[in-house]
Amino acid sequence: MEKLLIDSAAKHVNVNKNKKGFKISPLFDSLWEFMIFLLAAMGALLIIMIFLFILLKSWKIFSASGLQIITTTGFEEQIRQAYNAPADLPVWKFGMLSLIVGTITTTLGALIVAVPAGVGTAVIICEMSSGWLKRFLESSTRLLAAIPSVIYGLVGLMLVVPFISGNLLTVEMQMKYLEYFQLTGNSMLAGIIILSFMIVPMVIALSVDAINAVPKEYREASLALGITKWRTITLVVIPAAKSGILAGVILAAGRGIGEAIALSMVSGASAVLPSLSHGFVFLFTPVLPLASAIVNKSQAISIPSIEAALFACGVILLVMCSFLSICTKIIESVVRRRQGLE
Amino acid sequence: MISKVQTEQAVFDREPVIPEEKTAISIRKVNAWYGNKQVLFDVNMQIKKHRIMAFIGPSGCGKTTLLRCFNRMNDTIRSFRLEGTIKINDTDITTKQADPISIRRKVGMVFQQPNSFPMSIHRNLKLPITENFPNIDKAKIEQIIKQKLQDANLYDEVKDRINRSALKISGGQQQRLCIARMLTIEPEILLFDEPCSALDPLSTNKIEDLLVRIKEKYTVVIVTHNIEQARRIADDVAFFYEGRIVESGTAENIFLVPQTELLERYLSGKI
Amino acid sequence: MNKIRDSLQQSFAWLSALITIVACFSIIVFLFLKGYKAISFEFLTTNPNPTFQAQEAGGILSPMAGTFLITIIGILIALPWAIATAIYLSEYAKKNLITSYLKIAIDVLSGVPTIVIAIFGVALFTMPAFGFLSSMIEGIEGANKAFGKSFFVCSMGMAVMVLPYVIKTCEEAVKAVPVSYREASLALGASKRSTITKVVLPSAKRGIITAVILGMGRIIGDTAIVWLLLGGSIRMTGPQPWWHFANWLDTLKNTGSTLTTYIFFNSPAGEGNKAELAFGASIVLIIIIILLNTVADFIGSRGAVKEE
Numbered sequence: 031m032e033k034l035l036i037d038s039a040a041k042h043v044n045v046n047k048n049k050k051g052f053k054i055s056p057l058f059d060s061l062w063e064f065m066i067f068l069l070a071a072m073g074a075l076l077i078i079m080i081f082l083f084i085l086l087k088s089w090k091i092f093s094a095s096g097l098q099i100i101t102t103t104g105f106e107e108q109i110r111q112a113y114n115a116p117a118d119l120p121v122w123k124f125g126m127l128s129l130i131v132g133t134i135t136t137t138l139g140a141l142i143v144a145v146p147a148g149v150g151t152a153v154i155i156c157e158m159s160s161g162w163l164k165r166f167l168e169s170s171t172r173l174l175a176a177i178p179s180v181i182y183g184l185v186g187l188m189l190v191v192p193f194i195s196g197n198l199l200t201v202e203m204q205m206k207y208l209e210y211f212q213l214t215g216n217s218m219l220a221g222i223i224i225l226s227f228m229i230v231p232m233v234i235a236l237s238v239d240a241i242n243a244v245p246k247e248y249r250e251a252s253l254a255l256g257i258t259k260w261r262t263i264t265l266v267v268i269p270a271a272k273s274g275i276l277a278g279v280i281l282a283a284g285r286g287i288g289e290a291i292a293l294s295m296v297s298g299a300s301a302v303l304p305s306l307s308h309g310f311v312f313l314f315t316p317v318l319p320l321a322s323a324i325v326n327k328s329q330a331i332s333i334p335s336i337e338a339a340l341f342a343c344g345v346i347l348l349v350m351c352s353f354l355s356i357c358t359k360i361i362e363s364v365v366r367r368r369q370g371l372e
Numbered sequence: 373m374i375s376k377v378q379t380e381q382a383v384f385d386r387e388p389v390i391p392e393e394k395t396a397i398s399i400r401k402v403n404a405w406y407g408n409k410q411v412l413f414d415v416n417m418q419i420k421k422h423r424i425m426a427f428i429g430p431s432g433c434g435k436t437t438l439l440r441c442f443n444r445m446n447d448t449i450r451s452f453r454l455e456g457t458i459k460i461n462d463t464d465i466t467t468k469q470a471d472p473i474s475i476r477r478k479v480g481m482v483f484q485q486p487n488s489f490p491m492s493i494h495r496n497l498k499l500p501i502t503e504n505f506p507n508i509d510k511a512k513i514e515q516i517i518k519q520k521l522q523d524a525n526l527y528d529e530v531k532d533r534i535n536r537s538a539l540k541i542s543g544g545q546q547q548r549l550c551i552a553r554m555l556t557i558e559p560e561i562l563l564f565d566e567p568c569s570a571l572d573p574l575s576t577n578k579i580e581d582l583l584v585r586i587k588e589k590y591t592v593v594i595v596t597h598n599i600e601q602a603r604r605i606a607d608d609v610a611f612f613y614e615g616r617i618v619e620s621g622t623a624e625n626i627f628l629v630p631q632t633e634l635l636e637r638y639l640s641g642k643i
Numbered sequence: 644m645n646k647i648r649d650s651l652q653q654s655f656a657w658l659s660a661l662i663t664i665v666a667c668f669s670i671i672v673f674l675f676l677k678g679y680k681a682i683s684f685e686f687l688t689t690n691p692n693p694t695f696q697a698q699e700a701g702g703i704l705s706p707m708a709g710t711f712l713i714t715i716i717g718i719l720i721a722l723p724w725a726i727a728t729a730i731y732l733s734e735y736a737k738k739n740l741i742t743s744y745l746k747i748a749i750d751v752l753s754g755v756p757t758i759v760i761a762i763f764g765v766a767l768f769t770m771p772a773f774g775f776l777s778s779m780i781e782g783i784e785g786a787n788k789a790f791g792k793s794f795f796v797c798s799m800g801m802a803v804m805v806l807p808y809v810i811k812t813c814e815e816a817v818k819a820v821p822v823s824y825r826e827a828s829l830a831l832g833a834s835k836r837s838t839i840t841k842v843v844l845p846s847a848k849r850g851i852i853t854a855v856i857l858g859m860g861r862i863i864g865d866t867a868i869v870w871l872l873l874g875g876s877i878r879m880t881g882p883q884p885w886w887h888f889a890n891w892l893d894t895l896k897n898t899g900s901t902l903t904t905y906i907f908f909n910s911p912a913g914e915g916n917k918a919e920l921a922f923g924a925s926i927v928l929i930i931i932i933i934l935l936n937t938v939a940d941f942i943g944s945r946g947a948v949k950e951e
Contacts, residue, residue, distance in 0.1 A: 250483065255476065266499075269489075269491065270490050371539065
């Protein structure tokens with residue numbers, strides 16, 4: 031293989047020398063290098079452009095609302111006012127607290143389900159199974175990861191939501207909470223369930239990578255100390271894989287925060303601020319996460335102030351996700367340094 | 373070549389039989405395979421208590437394989453198969469009924485590369501203690517940790533950074549930490565698989581001193597590539613060649629009056 | 644006591660593995676049970692109609708074509724860009740601030756939600772300067788704005804979305820080419836450029852193909868970008884017949900739908916309320932994605948065998 035390549039390289043060099051008209055000048059070489067750098071730089075500039083563009087587009091919202099945008103509620107009502115406002119008196123003040131809380135609760139709920147389950151599955155894949163079972167688990171995980179979010183939304187809408195409204199909700203509950211919100215099956219719980227299935231393959235994949243990267247010397251050392259295989263996994267292997275697993279969890283959190291379509295289909299699409307004082311009905315509250323709000327209200331995007339409000343949602347989302355992306359690297363290196371691996 | 377090795381097996385057979393109570397490990401007719409490849413041929417041996425037994429021989433001759441049989445570490449290799457008996461305290465450890473976990477508590481092992489866990493030094497030592505002796509109180513744990521670090525000649529060097537990562541100390545210190553960690557589970561037999569091959573001469577010295585010192589309390593089996601090392605510390609030596617024991621006996625006999633041409637050539641560095 | 648704890652932990656791990664498998668299969672089975680009736684030759688070969696009558700709703704020909712168009716154009720934009728960036732990062736980049744910024748930027752870009760990329764597309768492509776990619780809004784006084792929704796625009800959004808993933812996979816493929824190949828070529832007097840184009844890239848071919856397939860999978864499955872940059876029209880809005888050679892530019896400058904928006908539209912969440920058609924389209928979408936995954940696996944495993 032190597033020899034073959036060297037031969038082919040030699041041939042090309044000769045071709046360049048023989049055909050005089052085809053000889054490539056150093057100018058062309060530096061032009062090519064410049065093009066490559068330009069394209070790479072464009073990719074890197076994209077993120078700045080994205081941030082600047084949507085920030086500019088939503089600047090009026092931020093300057094009019096100030097900090098209130100993240101401390102007050104009433105998004106639904108403000109959208110309605112903005113929609114009906116006369117063109118010379120647009121509404122610029124928005125409060126997105128309920129959207130932010132909706133985003134955080136659905137993502138956090140999904141993480142609470144998906145992280146233990148994902149790490150557990152990864153342990154089974156890496157340490158406890160072999161042969162067909164291992165391959166079967168791996169391909170199931172990959173398929174779960176590849177299913178488009180709109181299909182998760184569809185399944186959630188046709189399977190999870192009817193299940194919740196049919197089995198978990200009673201008429202009395204619906205009557206009792208009618209003054210706050212309508213209890214349909216579309217709820218935070220449905221969102222959490224669907225989101226868990228969407229992020230679990232991510233947690234599995236990154237945990238599998240992290241566990242496979244743990245040197246077998248650690249396992250041998252632990253076994254030789256008379257520690258059982260299972261205790262070796264929980265006491266030595268998983269702690270040694272901690273930084274990689276954490277990176278997977280943060281990545282999964284980013285995915286959850288940014289998920290728009292599936293959540294807009296199942297989570298209720300109504301910007302209610304969920305309250306723990308409602309007891310377990312907290313889980314049945316309809317919520318509107320930031321990303322879903324953009325999809326949900328996009329029909330009214332022709333109104334300038336609503337457009338700006340949706341861009342403001344985008345800015346908040348972008349800040350949250352960029353923060354998480356940067357955190358991943360930092361947390362990973364802090365953990366590894368403390369373990370002495372770096 | 374093989375026929376020659378077989379005739380020289382007789383050298384071993386002429387040796388006097390050691391009384392049972394002084395035997396730590398007794399090996400009878402052990403054959404072993406990786407898949408279809410046989411790696412140990414009809415090995416017989418008695419390893420005596422409170423002495424240092426060194427396995428020497430060129431690489432790939434089965435020394436490490438035999439060593440890993442003593443604490444069933446070969447269980448982790450799927451294709452490995454063993455016939456024959458290995459007795460520790462009169463129980464055969466090769467059978468299915470024998471519990472590898474309790475065997476490994478009796479037979480500690482230190483590996484070629486220092487393999488301290490990516491945790492603090494303290495946690496490295498505490499982990500095997502709490503796992504093997506679940507009902508032990510905190511003060512006792514601290515006492516054992518200090519005691520074993522002192523046994524391994526490491527306490528003074530690491531006492532100020534006992535809560536720092538074990539991967540931050542030098543290779544030699546890590547290897548002594550691994551020895552201390554092994555000692556925490558109170559084994560009877562200690563296995564060393566080329567413990568100094570990754571270390572500098574100074575660290576090697578420290579570990580050799582340590583081995584000589586601890587043989588009062590334990591039985592030590594060490595695999596080494598280094599003939600000088602075997603000469604310095606071993607009481608008994610077994611010379612392996614291509615999966616067979618060619619010659620074994622006390623260190624003086626092996627090094628001063630080698631009986632076989634193979635051993636002579638090995639000692640003079642020709643194999 | 645400890646044994647109980649261990650067996651509880653083990654059962655939990657096995658249970659979660661079981662749930663992963665069961666979830667995967669129940670989703671597939673559920674889709675098939677609900678949607679197999681919708682699938683017919685006609686379903687695959689007719690265009691959809693926006694109507695309340697289920698009998699006249701038509702099929703998914705143009706959504707499939709829409710998915711195809713967006714995937715192909717999106718990858719055609721993203722691939723050269725990604726390869727150039729991967730080459731820069733692995734062959735030219737020196738260890739300095741610019742390079743580490745580049746790497747962080749690509750990392751952050753891969754964490755940007757697709758919906759944010761979608762609204763970025765809205766902000767960018769409604770600018771009048773980009774009107775040539777869609778069409779200008781006419782008839783509203785004072786609105787100097789482009790429509791901002793078309794197959795072109797949507798494909799560009801998709802290219803931005805998959806760019807970081809394709810860069811990462813290409814970079815790994817390029818980095819996996821042994822240094823000895825490069826050295827051999829350079830030692831023979833080849834320039835750095837021809838070493839890269841004639842030796843490095845051909846050796847990294849398999850990884851680059853994998854990157855393309857993974858990128859295609861992501862584009863096919865995305866809904867948010869299509870929703871905002873292609874819009875909610877279920878039919879092709881360009882001049883009919885949309886597939887005609889003479890109309891291709893107009894088709895691409897106008898809007899339509901893809902399989903994902905078709906599903907969204909026909910689900911109870913959209914306006915169509917024809918869930919059976921949504922399930923039928925889901926089956927088609929899942930089959931396409933499984934096929935792509937299988938091809939990627941096949942290429943990956945063949946590579947692994949060859950390298951052994």
